[in-house]
Amino acid sequence: MNEIKIYERPKAWAEGVHTHYCPGCGHGILHRLICEIIDELGIQNDTIGTAPVGCAALMYDYIDVDFCEAAHGRAPALATGIKRTRPDKIVFTYQGDGDLASIGTAEIIHVANRGEKLTTVFINNAIYGMTGGQMAPTTLIGQKATTCPFGRDPELAGYPMRMCEMLATLETPGFITRVSVARPKYIIEAKKAIKKAFQNQIEGKGYSFVEVLSNCPTNWGMTPVQAFEWTESTMIPHYPLGVFKDFK
Amino acid sequence: MAKGRINVLEEYCKSCGLCVEACPVKVLRISDHINSKGYRPVEQFKEGCIACKMCATMCPDAAIEVYKIEEKQ
Amino acid sequence: MARVLMKGTEAIAEAAIQAGCKYFFGYPITPQNEIPEYMSGKLPKIGGAYVQAESEVAAINMVMGGGSTGTRIMTTSSSPGISLMSEGISYIAGCEIPAVIVNVMRGGPGLGGILPSQADYFQSTKGGGNGDYRLLVLAPSTLQEAVELTQEAFDLAEKYRNPVMILADGFMGQMMEAVEIKEHVSGDLPPREPWALGCMGERGSKRSILKSLYLNPEDLEKHNIKLQKKYREMDKEVRSESYLCDDAEILVAAFGTTARIARSAINNLRKEGIRIGMVRPITLYPFPTQTIRDLASSLKHVLVVEMNMGQMLEDVQTAVCGKAPVSFFGHAGGIAPSVKEIEDRVRSIL
Numbered sequence A: 001m002n003e004i005k006i007y008e009r010p011k012a013w014a015e016g017v018h019t020h021y022c023p024g025c026g027h028g029i030l031h032r033l034i035c036e037i038i039d040e041l042g043i044q045n046d047t048i049g050t051a052p053v054g055c056a057a058l059m060y061d062y063i064d065v066d067f068c069e070a071a072h073g074r075a076p077a078l079a080t081g082i083k084r085t086r087p088d089k090i091v092f093t094y095q096g097d098g099d100l101a102s103i104g105t106a107e108i109i110h111v112a113n114r115g116e117k118l119t120t121v122f123i124n125n126a127i128y129g130m131t132g133g134q135m136a137p138t139t140l141i142g143q144k145a146t147t148c149p150f151g152r153d154p155e156l157a158g159y160p161m162r163m164c165e166m167l168a169t170l171e172t173p174g175f176i177t178r179v180s181v182a183r184p185k186y187i188i189e190a191k192k193a194i195k196k197a198f199q200n201q202i203e204g205k206g207y208s209f210v211e212v213l214s215n216c217p218t219n220w221g222m223t224p225v226q227a228f229e230w231t232e233s234t235m236i237p238h239y240p241l242g243v244f245k246d247f248k
Numbered sequence B: 001m002a003k004g005r006i007n008v009l010e011e012y013c014k015s016c017g018l019c020v021e022a023c024p025v026k027v028l029r030i031s032d033h034i035n036s037k038g039y040r041p042v043e044q045f046k047e048g049c050i051a052c053k054m055c056a057t058m059c060p061d062a063a064i065e066v067y068k069i070e071e072k073q
Numbered sequence C: 001m002a003r004v005l006m007k008g009t010e011a012i013a014e015a016a017i018q019a020g021c022k023y024f025f026g027y028p029i030t031p032q033n034e035i036p037e038y039m040s041g042k043l044p045k046i047g048g049a050y051v052q053a054e055s056e057v058a059a060i061n062m063v064m065g066g067g068s069t070g071t072r073i074m075t076t077s078s079s080p081g082i083s084l085m086s087e088g089i090s091y092i093a094g095c096e097i098p099a100v101i102v103n104v105m106r107g108g109p110g111l112g113g114i115l116p117s118q119a120d121y122f123q124s125t126k127g128g129g130n131g132d133y134r135l136l137v138l139a140p141s142t143l144q145e146a147v148e149l150t151q152e153a154f155d156l157a158e159k160y161r162n163p164v165m166i167l168a169d170g171f172m173g174q175m176m177e178a179v180e181i182k183e184h185v186s187g188d189l190p191p192r193e194p195w196a197l198g199c200m201g202e203r204g205s206k207r208s209i210l211k212s213l214y215l216n217p218e219d220l221e222k223h224n225i226k227l228q229k230k231y232r233e234m235d236k237e238v239r240s241e242s243y244l245c246d247d248a249e250i251l252v253a254a255f256g257t258t259a260r261i262a263r264s265a266i267n268n269l270r271k272e273g274i275r276i277g278m279v280r281p282i283t284l285y286p287f288p289t290q291t292i293r294d295l296a297s298s299l300k301h302v303l304v305v306e307m308n309m310g311q312m313l314e315d316v317q318t319a320v321c322g323k324a325p326v327s328f329f330g331h332a333g334g335i336a337p338s339v340k341e342i343e344d345r346v347r348s349i350l
Ligand SMILES: Cc1ncc(C[n+]2csc(CCOP(=O)(O)OP(=O)(O)O)c2C)c(N)n1
Pocket: A053, A054, A055, A056, A072, A095, A096, A097, A098, A099, A100, A125, A127, A128, A129, A130, A131, A136
């Protein structure tokens, strides 16, 4: 009998660290995918990440590459400064829905419109996780949050924002896609998309944006398994998966 | 069907149960003992793993290693 | 480069380029638009980049990103724009990233006006953004000095890993004067700092993390104590010009353009036999407290002149420490104190 290890912790995952994420949180899955991609592309020494404000604020403790912290929503501008001064490096932002679709709306639209040659990973969990479950711009109609205790009412708060669709209207070429980490079949597709987004950068193409439908079991008040069922049954119908633009 | 087994890095496991749900042949369960963080790590409780990596693909804490077992001809 | 007649804003821009600054991120606002305009024409030709940001909020974060890779970086703006940058400036200071920020001040508060002012003294020296941070603040009063301080600002920013602000007023930006701009950095720039992002390979696969977040209170206090220690080190950079102070009974304290106007008034008053001199702070932070304090006991009066409603006044009062009466004369809204007004005010004190 011969045993071959076919999966192990990625090398780019900082050694020996335990994440602070709640059990079953999609942030961990997404970090792991990014680490696997960094390993597979052999770019650990050449990658510069920007950490958001949100639950992933401490992501620099987990992904073992150079990092700069960004102010809430400002990562696209920060990453622009990094990439313009080090065009030879692989630069990415990692942003939550509050960070990217609310306080950082101007920055995300303009980084895409300038076609900065960098990558954004947008983790949409339809809630402000870190601050305790307040309504996000992506919170679904009827979804309860601590600042919409009766469910999101479009009369008061408008409709959930579809960032991929909005960004895809820009004339500037780019790669814009929406994936999910709710189940292994989606995760496999998510990894392909994020890997492509990093490869685009290596090839010197323009801006790549990958929205990832995730979860927040803690603030949704669900078990991790229930939460991902909800991602699949309720988020995906509102936020359809697919490629919205691919350098055309 | 390939044969395999998994190794759970128990200290990293947060007993979220996502791998248990993801395993197509249902060979995983939450164990009875606890790790130093107070979580009950997952365990493979019976034979039949097909080395499909679905559990590892799902794990938010990279707590699962997967081995493929090759029978010597 | 020989002495040439240049507009203040353009002189500052060219000085930065000659100091090795190849990247500029900014957003238009009067009265400093000639700087980004100049940069947008020049930087692409020397292998650098000019990015017109979507706002000052974005511009300062681009500056933070550029600085984080150990690259010489600058942005310029005017008062309301600096207000928007305050968030980023606090992060840059907290993460200890070098950057040069020029404020060509206009009148406030709010949208205020577009005429010259010195009303951002508090904003630049006492904060603006949140937290216990400090900027090195340099206040030139001639274009030649603006050129030299701009170039030195890059060295100081790197030396202290701290943002440095050039506080200029609209007069300085718009006036024309003969200046000589030396090549401040010849050949290659200094090597990237050991902490710079993008050098993980050079560090033997050791990553660098630039952050201001310390969730553990003891760690955050330690970080703050470290910053304060650095600010005390920065005290060494204190600089001021003492003009006719040796026998002075009346002392004028003024900075920037106001000091130029005061100098003419002092020259006229000296002709009348009035023993008057001036301390002109060149660094507003660190403030030349000791220089003023050493003079204070031999003074009959200290007159602070500013183009605002009395801001540096508070630092002068602290320096004088009750040893002499301190009074204030100033204008706001874009009106400069005239030579005659200053002379009259001094005569009224006597
Ligand atoms: C300027 C500013 N405003 C507000 C906050 C508080 N804050 C921290 S995280 C956060 C929301 C994060 O939500 P999201 O981006 O969706 O990330 P998640 O935690 O859900 O991953 C807010 C509002 C802040 N840190 N800075």
